[in-house]
Amino acid sequence: MTSLKIAGVPEHFNLPWHLSIENGKFEEAGIDLAWTNVPEGTGKLCQMLRDGSTDIAVILTEGIIKDISAGNNSKIIQVYVQSPLVWGIHVAAASPYKTLDELKNQKAAISRFGSGSHLMAIVNAKNQGWDIRALDFEIINTLDGAVEALTEGRGDYFMWERFMTKPIVDKGIFRRIDDCPTPWPCFVIAIRNEVLENNTEAIEKLLSVINKATVSFKQIEGITNVLAERYSQKEEDIKEWLKITEWSQQKLDKNTFDKVQDQLFELDIIDKKAAFETSAV
CATH class of the missing domain: 3.40.190.10 (Periplasmic binding protein-like II)
Known part of the structure; x- marks a missing residue:
């Protein structure tokens, strides 16, 4: 059993992770996955990747690209939500x-x-x-x-x-x-380089589990009600949100990475650019 720590915001986007943990899907794949809710959001998640208090983060695309350019020793391993935020x-x-x-x-x-x-x-x-x-x-x-x-x-x-x-x-x-x-996919999955290097097989299994969960997520019986109850939302709002939200099972492509980084640079949010090859897999 490989133990991994993952963190993300306490929002409806991340329910596929929670359901997969609750249903024992990661355990079946040989992964003991511990989730931490981070209401402070992306800045805190970047800090947690840097100091090792999490191994993996489900994080805003622009936030992690900014922090990788500033020296965060992590990589983006996949797009998690393809639709804009x-x-x-x-x-x-x-x-x-x-x-x-x-x-x-x-x-x-x-x-x-x-x-x-x-x-x-x-x-x-x-x-x-x-x-x-x-x-x-x-x-x-x-x-x-x-x-x-x-x-x-x-x-x-x-x-x-x-x-x-x-x-x-x-x-x-x-x-x-x-x-x-946002003019780009909103959430990606990022991992500390050290963790990725030492747990390549486990990470592949983790992605397989979550990708199976997100592919079928909208078809789960009663999912609108589950989301509304868990996140204190009206069902009509959840239905609207589900219509515009698309999860991804794909890697981040260089064109998207460059688009985000170029805009961050143009806005003076970053002062130097990171290479795609060292920022994503």
């Missing part, structure tokens, strides 16, 4: 801001520097023609921290996955004023 742009319910234009020069709440909420705030600013050097940030760590920061006025807007934030909108705590989809 739809980032909702949120303000407090009582906020005076009604349109995206009004958020120019206002403070963005982010989970941490290097996180998806940080990187996508820059991407959004670029899309709007704002001066990205003028962006101002408030670090809030988690979604709960964002609720506090926006309600208290320490941050003006917050970007997070639209559907996971929908219950907060439904409760009248946030208002969503716009969306900003």
Whole structure:
């Protein structure tokens, strides 16, 4: 039995992992897989790969490419979710801001520097023609921290996955004023190089298990209800989310890698580029 540690955000994208663990699928493949939920998101996941507190991370594509270019000794071993991530742009319910234009020069709440909420705030600013050097940030760590920061006025807007934030909108705590989809596949699976080198066969088996799970995930009987209950969502929202979400069983291709890295470089999020051959398998 090979013991492996994996970490990811506590969001509906990752239910195939949890069901496979609960149903003993990894154990059947000779893998003792321990999952850690990381509500802080991509910045924290990058740190965990760096310090060895996780072996594998299910992580935002742009976040891990940024961190690999900055020296994270890990590789992307597969695309996990092929479809874009739809980032909702949120303000407090009582906020005076009604349109995206009004958020120019206002403070963005982010989970941490290097996180998806940080990187996508820059991407959004670029899309709007704002001066990205003028962006101002408030670090809030988690979604709960964002609720506090926006309600208290320490941050003006917050970007997070639209559907996971929908219950907060439904409760009248946030208002969503716009969306900003990523122009690339949203989640990949990354692994520390040392772990990959020492456990090649086990990693192949792990990918086989999760790929079988994601291929048939949408066909699981009652999956809409399961997702709604586990993630405190309305079934109508889950149905909409399932329609636009496509899991992947493929490697990351060089064209996609280059597209993401080129945009990160253009936005001054990275100051040097990593080689595809040393960043992905």
